[in-house]
Amino acid sequence: MWGEQDRYLFREGTHARLYEHLGARLDEQGTVHFAVWAPNARHVSVIGDWNGWNPDADPMAQQDDSGVWRVSVGIAQPGQRYKYRVVGQNGDAVDKADPLALTSELPPDTSSRITRLDYEWRDQAWMQERGRRNALDAPMSIYEVHAGSWRRPSGAPMGWRELARDLADYVRQLGFTHVELMPVTEHPFYGSWGYQTTGYFAPTSRYGSPQDFMYFVDHLHEAGIGVILDWVPSHFPTDAHGLQFFDGTHLYEHADPRQGFHPEWNSSIFNYGRGEVASFLISSALFWLDRYHIDALRVDAVASMLYLDYARRDGEWIPNIHGGHENLEAIAFLRRLNEAVYREFPDTQTIAEESTAWPMVSRPTSMGGLGFGMKWNMGWMHDTLAFMQEDPVHRGHHLGKLSFSLVYAFSENFVLPLSHDEVVYGKGSLIQKMPGDDWQRFANLRALLGWMWTHPGKKLLFMGGEFGQWREWTHEGELSWGLTQQPLHAGVQRLVADLNALLKSQPALHELDFGWEGFQWLEAQDSERSLLAFLRRPARRDAKPLLVACNFTPVPRENVLLGVPARGVWRELLNTDAEPYGGSGWGNLGRIESSPLPAHGQLHSIRVVLPPLAVIVLQHESYGDNNPQVRNVNPGPDAHG
Incomplete structure (x- = not known):
């Protein structure tokens, strides 16, 4: 009432x-x-x-x-x-x-x-424990999906129920913890990918009824997979049937185009200072968490909301009351939004897609933050891809692009995104971005994924990246599934599954994603050999740390000295150059015995083989008093070049 x-x-x-x-x-x-x-x-x-x-x-x-x-x-x-x-x-x-x-x-x-939202949910087990699955110290690897172009077995997009069954099986096989859907709120233009929303409370009818979408979420939950919804409160299209000029006045948007029109996207901007508009948007956010059991909202284009001069030249925007370019009304709205979400649904998350250095995006509003649970790390994405696109001959001069990410890695609760935005508009697919011949390209891609999965922060990978799709993504087709039958592509897919399994099984790779106590550099400046090495530590001090070493050149490095915090045997848990992944098979015969030689500030050290264009992960296994000495022999062939 x-x-x-x-x-x-x-x-x-x-x-x-x-x-x-x-x-x-x-x-x-x-x-x-x-x-x-x-x-x-x-x-x-x-x-x-x-x-x-x-x-x-x-x-x-x-x-x-x-x-x-x-x-x-x-x-x-x-x-x-x-x-x-x-x-x-x-x-x-x-x-x-x-x-x-x-x-x-x-x-x-x-x-x-007109419709009802009647549905008999079966995801009670998931809902009871999703707080643990969504926690900041939980393993989180997100598979980003465009529902209409993931797979089209009949030439047309799959419906929600068919997609649910196929996608749940695939995601569970690869070990991703969550699926993130590009916007499924109703949108008139399919080519907008959902980012021009008209129905803020309606899943698009392109893939079925509301109950069909409920089944989709329900089925993924039953498979142990969380569902994240891409949500767009930053702007809306100017279609005549939509929110624009709704009652004969600029009701949802500002009247002045310097505030109410987005020149980059040819769309209208919400008037966040109008209480009724803020209530409309906050209600939309909670609606998906309430009625559709969505587990998290990824909030699109937050930077465009925060800055009054976003994508505008001088004279095309109006300063705030203090003369600045911060959108004070949008800031207040975002804080109220996040407070409402965490008050009503504390076991969910909000994730900001925010591309600037705005401070404290993922800090509580009580501390002066915006109140998001996490934030996309766009700086990590740009710097990492820029580094990986360099010819390995020159990478040593650019190693700081990778190590710099740790300067600010814990200033926010970061998600590391390799999203759809990086594989469209002529940017090339992930595998296309990699330099060298085909072998080197795949080795580089595997190294990129190894770096990403061992770097602090939660993970997000857009569909197709998990098997090295050659062509750019297009919303009008489907992924190139035939490639998964080819050895090199299947090897990348197998690596992603093993990386996800490692992420889940090793507390050191997820428990302290957002704090310095979980990370320690061993080597961050070896520009001559383009090497990086670091430790990842779990929350419990008596639990086992991991050592990660990266070689970003096609030249295998033998007898590399790395300091370790414990004596004994260090076992090789993962090697992106392993033959099952399509690699050359260089490695360390599975394990290495430490010596009492101090290095990198540690009391002990090991001598390792670093395969070409590869990442290896080692774990302290035992003190090795009763184990035979393991010789550091290189079993691999000559480096590919």
Whole structure:
């Protein structure tokens, strides 16, 4: 029941459950109650299949001063289409889709549809323990997916139910902990990939019904896989049926284009200072966590929200009240958003896609932060890819691009993203970015993945990267699945599965992702040989650390001295140059015995073989008093060049 408290929270910008009051909602008797916010309209009526789209049949009325228009219709039925006929103060009429519609008709048609969200969930086990799965000290490797182009066995996109079964099997086989979906909120233009949203409470009908999407989430949860939704509160399209100029005024957006129009994306910017708009967006966020059991929200384009001059030249933006370029209203909104999410759903996460050095994005609002749980590390992504694209001959001069990431690695709770943005628009696929002949390209890709999975931070990899797809991603096709039958591609896929297994099994690789106590450099400046080496430590002091060593040249390095914190045997857990991955097979015969020679600030040391263009991971196994001395013999062939 909509009451005085709802009106107050709505205006204040803190109402988090508008979906319980607005939109088209069916009661137990089958009556549909329509409610829409249009405070500046002269007249509003609901038109649809049941009344022949007659604007005089079901006029709406305002029952209070909240600006919400309402009407109850007994003959409207689930599945029927509808819109609101909104007449502005100037007498112009426009037919608008419901901003809080639960589903819509198949694009390019734009009407909303009446529906229920009935569903019998089976993911109770997941929901009871997802707080542990989403925790900051948990292993997290995210497989980013565009639902319409992952696989198309019949030439057309798969529906939610078919996709759920195939994707869950695949993701579980490769060991990813979460799937992140590029936006599935309803969007009129398929080519926007979902980033131009019109239906903030409706999964796109392209892949099925709301219940079909619930099945998708439910099935992945039953398979032990979390679901992250890409969510876009930064801007919305100017389509006539959408939020733009909704009641004959600039209701959801600013009237001044210097504040309300995004020149880079040709879209409108939300007016975050209007309480009702903030309530609309916060309610959208909580809706997906509540009704669809989504486990985390990746919030798109946060930088564009934080800066008033984002993608604008001088004179094209309006400073804040202090004369600065910070969007104070957006900052306040983001803090309220995160406070609401963690208050209502403390076992979920919010993840910011924020590309600047804005401080304390993933710090609590009580400390002055924005309140996100995690943030994408765009600096790591840019520097790492720039380094990997260098010819190995010159990499020694650029080693700082990799080591620099540790200067700021713990200033935020970072996710390391190799996302869809890096494999479109002529940038080339991950394997295409790698230099050298085919062997070197695959070795470089394996080394990149090894560096990523052993570097502090959670992991995100866009679909196709896990097997080295050659071509760029296109939303109109599917991944090049035939490549997985070829040895080198299958080797990369096998490596990703083993990296995920290592990530889960080794506390040192995930428990202290966000603190210096979990990381220690051994070698960060060997520019002559392009080597890096470091320790990863778990939370428990008596647990076993890992040693990671990286060789970013195609020349194998023998007899490399590395300091270790414990004497005895160090076992090779993973080697990206191993033959099953398509590598040349250089290595350390599985394990190495330490000697009492101090090095790198450690009391003991080992001498290792570093394979060409490879990352190895070693773990302290025992003190080795009763073990035979393991000679550091190189069993591999000559280096490929």
